[in-house]
Amino acid sequence: MSEAVKLKPTPKGRGAKSNRTGRFEAEVREAFDDGWGEEESPKPLRTELQPMKSRTIIARNQSPDVGFDRSINPYRGCSHGCIYCYARPNHAYLGLSPGLDFESKIFFKPHAGQLLEKELAKASYKPATIHIGGDTDPYQPDEKQLRVTRQVIEVLERHGHPFTIITKSALILRDLDIYARLAARKLTRVAISITTLDRALARSMEPRAATPGKRIEAVRRLTEAGVPVTVMFAPAIPGLNDHEVEAVLEAASKAGARGAGYVALRLPREIAQLFEEWLETDHPDRARKVMSLVRQIRQGETYRSGWGERMVGDGPVAEVLRQRFHLAVKKFGLDQPWTPLDCRQFTPPRLGGAQLDLFG
Template sequence: MTELSLVSQAAFQPGNTADIADALMNASGMRIEIDRRRGRAAGINPAGRFESQERVAFDDGWHTLEDMPPFRTEVQVEKPRTVITRNDSPDIPFDRSINPYRGCEHGCIYCFARPTHSYMGLSAGLDFEAKLFAKPDAPRLLERELSKPGYKVKPIAIGTNTDPYQPIEREWRIMRQILEVLDKANHPVVIVTKSALILRDIDILKSMAERGLVKVGISVTTLDRKLARTMEPRASTPAKRLEAIKTLSEAGIPVAVMMAPVIPALNDHEIERILDSGKAAGATEASYVLLRLPLEVSPLFRDWLLQHYPDRYRHVMSLVRSMRDGKDYDAEFGKRMKGAGPYAWQISRRFEMATKRLGLMRRSLHLREDLFISPNSDGVQLSLL
């Protein structure tokens, strides 16, 4: 390995995240050429934290970099044995979720799910945005799991890790098939997305909403189209997301406007404007999550920040650390979503005052759980007793 490779690997050892970005940015050649990553948020593609080697592209004098192909979206089929993921986290309002895809073409630079790509031997950087995994068996597996004796009904969350309506859903249509299974079984579901593609499934969602079985959260991180384009390059524009809120709301589907994440000194000044816009579009609930920078997300975000907002780099990171006990991230339950300290309190208070003024509720709608029909019960509604 080269000296650069050794530096990079040392930086990516767990527990050393505070110095990762400095090592990467001081190592020439780490950043991928703009022509190869056009339309992507990440500027680097470091090896995952479990890898023993790092490969770095550099010009050997023969102009070989000019022949390197651009990062194009590739989709592989993943064959899981189960599709419902369980969790017992005390600060998450659901105990089960479904992820139709692994990786996300939206490419949001702040995405806390990026480190999961390391389990596949891939990078949390550009690989996360371009090398995706689809689970076409998910609808069949879901039907099987819902049919198990003793299954207890609770709302299933979809979109809490990667977006179920990312661009490849247009072709794969896995999310729509999952909704068809849930609709048939009268099973409650909560959906989170940044994509206006959700409107494609408004027929199913409207039918489920009439039975009190669905709630949708549309994430609006900024109203600044330029910021959105660089920060989440392949997600729907802010205007399209507000339009989706309006269309869903008019169809009788409960919608929440979500500001996730709130980034200090970058988009936190928009809290009130985003909530105002969401309310005007028809949202009835609102929530927010503070910027989270676990593991590889920290150097990726810091590199992006230096590329696009170098004048704000020190200020942004200083505020982040002031809310994370001096670190880039604190995963402690109760703190990881909202942070701690005076600045975190200020954000929380502003959000609370704005939602109260607008009459926006905070996770108050409860979905029905008493209508469930097991997929293998031949239409006989099961008792919850």
């Protein structure tokens, strides 16, 4: 952070420590110490849900750093409140803060299932694996009532379309029936994100996500149902959780996971200052060391966006992490080959001439 600022207390159960101004906002808000030495009690921060009027549901990308060219994100914003979330800067495009706004002002796609059927029905559509949750978590808490993700996977099952999904929520087990059926047809794989086994660190870093124990249990129950599961150690934060990589992979392996991946901490745009605020508040004893190591894996910066390096970093610290990860993968048998998902089962929806009422 450029200046030492005494931040106002923030509501419990939230990751960001401020509502730092987004880069497109006309006014700038800054926290400051008024000299009275008194802390105000934080006001309760309720999650606000707002439907999105979307015309499409499948997003396309040409990134060489990810293993898919199309994805679906049922939500924009995420109430899990993970302080490191690389999707936070996207809220700035809405004129909102990537800080507390990102985790309390959530946009959802109520007609996701209809939109998806419409796109799959196009004569020009060619099936390929769709990834769900490339930005924000498809099983964040409000999915329990909204069931937007459930809509999407029901459509994909109905039309035999393959997909992968990533989450850090045990709510995925609500839909275990679908995943079990699709796994038997070679139409799905699941990735569970586990960043730490330390409950205290998880509560600080990912305040509204499932506990580490519940995520390990989700891995166990999914694999017992025949669903192929990979564990993602993401992000690996040097000086904070990177020492746990072997322990996390071992626990996931014992629970039945068959594969593993990792991503080094990414701090694009507003996330860097939000992350530093969080470190200085929740982990002041390690803040300086962590940020020094982060800059060491990013050639002296907080983030570098070049293809091939943004996911894993660069330099000696990043190389040691890479070697440790790959040794642990081999040691715990998390290098099993995946059976390719089957696109041949896809049958396009038959919508006839009916006009979908998307926004009624």
